[in-house]
Amino acid sequence: MSSPAILRHPEDSMPAIAEAGPVPAATPPATPPSFGTLALRWYRLNQGRLRATAIGIISLLAFLLVWHLLTSYRVVFFVRFTNVPSPLAVYASFTKAIHDPKFLMHIVLSCRRIFIGFSLAAIVGVPLGLIMGRFKLVHEIIFPVAEVLRPIPAIAWVPMAIMLWPTNEQSIVFITFLGSFFPILVNTLHGMSLVDPVLVRAAQCLGARERSIFREVYFPASLPHIFTGLTIGMGVAWVSLIAAEMISGQYGIGYFTWEAYSLVQYADIALGMIAIGVLGLGSSLLIRGAGHLVMPWRSTR
Amino acid sequence: MSESLASEPKGHIEVSNFSLSYDSIEGPVQAVTDTQIHVKPGEFVSIVGPSGCGKSTLLNAVAGFLKPTTGISTVDGERVSGPSAERGMVFQQYSLFPWKTVRENVEFGLKMRGMPRSQRERAARTLLGLAGLEAFEKHYPEKLSGGMKQRVGIVRALATGPKVLLLDEPFGALDAQTRVIMQQILTNMWQRLKISVLFVTHDIDEAIFLSDRVYCMTARPGSIKAEIPIPLERPRQQAMMMSSEFLALRRGLMSLIREESLKAMGGEINDMGMQGLNIELHGHSLADVI
Ligand SMILES: Nc1ncnc2c1ncn2[C@@H]1O[C@H](COP(=O)(O)OP(=O)(O)O)[C@@H](O)[C@H]1O
Ligand SMILES: [Mg+2]
Numbered sequence: 001m002s003s004p005a006i007l008r009h010p011e012d013s014m015p016a017i018a019e020a021g022p023v024p025a026a027t028p029p030a031t032p033p034s035f036g037t038l039a040l041r042w043y044r045l046n047q048g049r050l051r052a053t054a055i056g057i058i059s060l061l062a063f064l065l066v067w068h069l070l071t072s073y074r075v076v077f078f079v080r081f082t083n084v085p086s087p088l089a090v091y092a093s094f095t096k097a098i099h100d101p102k103f104l105m106h107i108v109l110s111c112r113r114i115f116i117g118f119s120l121a122a123i124v125g126v127p128l129g130l131i132m133g134r135f136k137l138v139h140e141i142i143f144p145v146a147e148v149l150r151p152i153p154a155i156a157w158v159p160m161a162i163m164l165w166p167t168n169e170q171s172i173v174f175i176t177f178l179g180s181f182f183p184i185l186v187n188t189l190h191g192m193s194l195v196d197p198v199l200v201r202a203a204q205c206l207g208a209r210e211r212s213i214f215r216e217v218y219f220p221a222s223l224p225h226i227f228t229g230l231t232i233g234m235g236v237a238w239v240s241l242i243a244a245e246m247i248s249g250q251y252g253i254g255y256f257t258w259e260a261y262s263l264v265q266y267a268d269i270a271l272g273m274i275a276i277g278v279l280g281l282g283s284s285l286l287i288r289g290a291g292h293l294v295m296p297w298r299s300t301r
Numbered sequence: 302m303s304e305s306l307a308s309e310p311k312g313h314i315e316v317s318n319f320s321l322s323y324d325s326i327e328g329p330v331q332a333v334t335d336t337q338i339h340v341k342p343g344e345f346v347s348i349v350g351p352s353g354c355g356k357s358t359l360l361n362a363v364a365g366f367l368k369p370t371t372g373i374s375t376v377d378g379e380r381v382s383g384p385s386a387e388r389g390m391v392f393q394q395y396s397l398f399p400w401k402t403v404r405e406n407v408e409f410g411l412k413m414r415g416m417p418r419s420q421r422e423r424a425a426r427t428l429l430g431l432a433g434l435e436a437f438e439k440h441y442p443e444k445l446s447g448g449m450k451q452r453v454g455i456v457r458a459l460a461t462g463p464k465v466l467l468l469d470e471p472f473g474a475l476d477a478q479t480r481v482i483m484q485q486i487l488t489n490m491w492q493r494l495k496i497s498v499l500f501v502t503h504d505i506d507e508a509i510f511l512s513d514r515v516y517c518m519t520a521r522p523g524s525i526k527a528e529i530p531i532p533l534e535r536p537r538q539q540a541m542m543m544s545s546e547f548l549a550l551r552r553g554l555m556s557l558i559r560e561e562s563l564k565a566m567g568g569e570i571n572d573m574g575m576q577g578l579n580i581e582l583h584g585h586s587l588a589d590v591i
Contacts, residue, residue: 202396205364206410207386207461216409220400297400297441 117176133192179240180233187229191222310343350518389458
């Protein structure tokens, strides 16, 4: 072992393989591949995804068709489709609604309530979970209260919220907050309890103190579970919001849907439902995107 | 880095009157009892013993993770009272931070010490280059092979220039070929950095091949059963493992360990069982030894 590359043993094949790796890729065929070959290759690489997309589109179209048939023939078979709007009727009310500032205001207001309620829940829930996971005394004090309040559905808070808060708006935001708070807290706590103690030890014998360990080990190690909590919390936030709007609201997409029923505008009921679905999907996609941004080590899989 | 390359050997480990018992429902579990070991500055010392005999316990106490029930451990005369960057540690489970790239992992100790970013980036690159890992600096650990992960683990532990390096069965999860390469890499780093190494393993060949001295521990409660100097010349080559000198050392250690393994398994093993155990312990080169 007198070679100058003292740490590299001739038998150490791993770096050698790594260096050899790019070589085949670095010797492309003399002529660039034709468009046809490239297209074929792209097709082969993405075959699975293309198939899934194609089947997905077909299945959605089939759903629309069945819906159309059920409503146009006014089928009554246990459930009654007599008053259910057809897809075309819903589309018509959609084109009308997007030019209606009132409809847009309903959507904007619901989104604002979600944004405020959910953000507050994340801002309180995540740090509280981290601290409870790290300091036993805080856990012992707060956990019993959380366990008693957690099983109460956010909707059950509606009357209490109306008493607690001076305005309707505040009580709706409060219910949205409650809905997302507990999933976020519980999942953050769960993530903290799963942190590998060997990683904490590794950090300690590299000179890390309590604060650094918290920031460099506990927090990033819990992030996957924190994001699970945020995703679930976002779902429950929408559930709670829509319920609260239907019961006590004057605006918002939940109120819009309920109002459509009272005003016998059946197409608007379906429109409201679809809008809620799309908004819920969009917000969970946003969280997933944020997760990829914050945890690059997981998205490279 | 260059500073630690040039300096004299350091890191005198001294463990005296050491014993440690864990608390459990059935009362205290005596893991290690009445143990003295030492590692001279720049020495490579291994601890072998049957599984569950307290090797990790002893090593974790030297690292500062566990408080001894009696006795003390010191490094260069200073009492060990908690984990510190002066004692680098490498774990069997790799224990790289999955959320940090290879380079960020290596930088971690320097970051904790407050070294500015550009400086520690440069230091980490140099170290990774020495270990043949420069091409992987931006990879996340998950993508690396076991051997590469453990090389990163060793480089990370050495980055802060510790006085001693503690390794707890670091190659236990690696395949035989990779393990041989890793042993060579570790030897080279140790010789270059002139630090003391305390190495825990249950692989007798590995202990002999790497060490200046080997401590053999008894079954639980563990204590030192024997101390075997390894007078094999350095640099050592793989071929040396077939030499009569090596095989004689191996035979000696093997019989010590076998006694203790039997004790650890309850001692109720008949001749048939002995033979089964024999084959397992000797591995592929059974024929060579007998
Ligand atoms: N936290 C613990 N509580 C109780 N007993 C333990 C604990 N850790 C280890 N032991 C016991 O102490 C003994 C020594 O363990 P260890 O040092 O891990 O052995 P080795 O590393 O040699 O396999 C074992 O018999 C084990 O069961
Ligand atoms: Mg062990």
